[in-house]
Amino acid sequence: MQSRFQTLLFATLFASTGLVCAQDLTILPAPADAWRITVGHWDAQVELTGDGVAAPPPKAEYARNAYAGASARSNNGRRDALLFDWRDLWQSTLRVESRSPLDLRPYAGGTLEFDLDVSELSHGGLSVKVGCGSGCERGVNLIEPARSWTGKGWQHVALSMSCFARQGADFSAVTLPFALEGTGSGRVSVANVRIGRDAKPGLACPDYRTESVTPAMLNESWSIDWWLPRHKEKLEEKRKLLEAGTPPQIVFIGDSITQGWEKEGREVWQHHFAPLHGLALGFGGDRTENALWRLQHGEIDGIAPQAVVLMIGTNNTGHRAEAPETTAAGIKRLLDEIRQRLPKAQVLLLAIFPRGEKPDDGQRQLNQAINKLIAGYADSRSVHFLDIGAALLQPDGTLSKDIMPDLLHPNERGYEIWQRAMAPTLQKLMGQTP
Structure with a gap:
């Protein structure tokens, strides 16, 4: 307003x-x-x-x-x-x-x-x-x-x-x-x-100052037809996991990059996270306020995963070139919501992935500024920060289309890199032996 x-x-x-x-x-x-x-x-x-x-x-x-x-x-x-x-x-x-x-x-x-x-x-x-x-x-x-x-x-x-x-x-x-x-x-x-x-x-x-922390459905022409039905499908997916006696041990929360675990990253997911009955709560186009709405409408209620992986914010950057402090506030609000609803889960907060071909890309620099802020949210007890961006980049800092064809979303190779870079930390958080 x-x-x-x-x-x-x-x-x-x-x-x-x-x-x-x-x-x-x-x-x-x-x-x-x-x-x-x-x-x-x-x-x-x-x-x-x-x-x-x-x-x-x-x-x-x-x-x-x-x-x-x-x-x-x-x-x-x-x-x-x-x-x-x-x-x-x-x-x-x-x-x-x-x-x-x-x-x-x-x-x-x-x-x-x-x-x-x-x-x-x-x-x-x-x-x-x-x-x-x-x-x-x-x-x-x-x-x-x-x-x-x-x-x-x-x-x-x-x-x-x-x-x-x-x-x-x-x-x-x-x-x-x-x-x-x-x-x-x-x-x-x-x-x-x-x-x-x-x-x-x-x-x-x-109000641009509070938009990132104000829960809202994603209201775009390309999302209206599928966004709310997908939310309902995720509630049903969670219900079936619980009904089968296989509650999710790990939950991913994010935007289209997280949703990609169901597409380009499907084979990697099936091998590494399906055995953990993983739940992928990624929605294309989501900004922080949209993920917040979803969490407040039941997506993580009634479960007790060992770990939650959260990565979001690149659409705050890409859609409205939001100030890093504002996006970071939205991510902090999401962390608070997760802590409230899943008090026993270990949260792995990922740095936003690099985007754009070169290091001087304006949107990449915005994401880097956000990452510097959200790194301070880690407390080494229940919230842990991990930046795997370097694993996705070439030695000169450029982003290859062999990993992200559109310089934003990973392909299957990109998801393999993501899983490998994240594995040691996840294994530690979930009490597994690497």
Whole structure:
């Protein structure tokens, strides 16, 4: 939720300029050449210079039939509205960019407003973004309200500009005052986009300072259909283990990298952890708050494993470029939840795996900063920290696609390395002889 602190933070980021904004910043309607409008995806962005344009499809074979396009509704040389159309894409964008940097600081306590007409979003998601400095963009997820507006005509949207503020953001030279990001498939129109100086009632947005520690289901277009059913399947898997008299001796908690024990790492799992009746509670896309929701809804209740392996946080990094301290707080909250529900288990807290090809990859550096913080959570009694990142890297610090083909998720060889690097510590924690 928005808070007085956020408003003050945004004012601090924007203030002390001596500038007075005489009027709202109008983005639409506007002359055709007023803004640089582009549409596309991770592989290509194309500019809308006429009435309509489509981006070339992504290069990946699985996305060759995907589509992202935009068109403009114009009147006397002015663009009144934009249509954004996308299909079968995990990420697509409609971006309205300024041809010269804008100083948005005078809009500290203001509101981003626009009208939205949702034609189709049953298999898609939508968020709105505003730039916050070089390489910085902040978004607000609109999937729930936007889906509820499908087929209902134009809806007015208002969001406090504080929704797009974070500590360290710089709004003095913004080139992206407005963007829509679509996932899956969808079709929406947008009009009457403006940033006003005055605060107005509008949609709530998460407090970035507490998002990582606030339990929540994973609410993305690509997760809605399977996330909660998978949670229920894991509850049933646990029930069957207990009913068979083979309660899990080891539990893994995490995101898609942990879920990979059921796919790329399946053979390794069957050999080393299936004999321990292991329970793999990995969910693709999960951030710390999503794993916390799952734990609070029964996934580790009623069992008493000898060991719990926890690794999570890379999606906090990748999804919202979260400050290391915030992600670390989410991991600490998970440890507290595990200790409360499984007081006798030994917890092996793993450092987040390296990601990106080179050591200077921005997201890898964020993960390393998180790892330095969470290492301090180990107490050598019930919580133990282990960093196996070096075992996954080449001597020069690069990450090989022979181990992580997408530079994030291990393949079978990667899971073999993970198991070997972890084995001595796990054997010790579980009272086994190496």
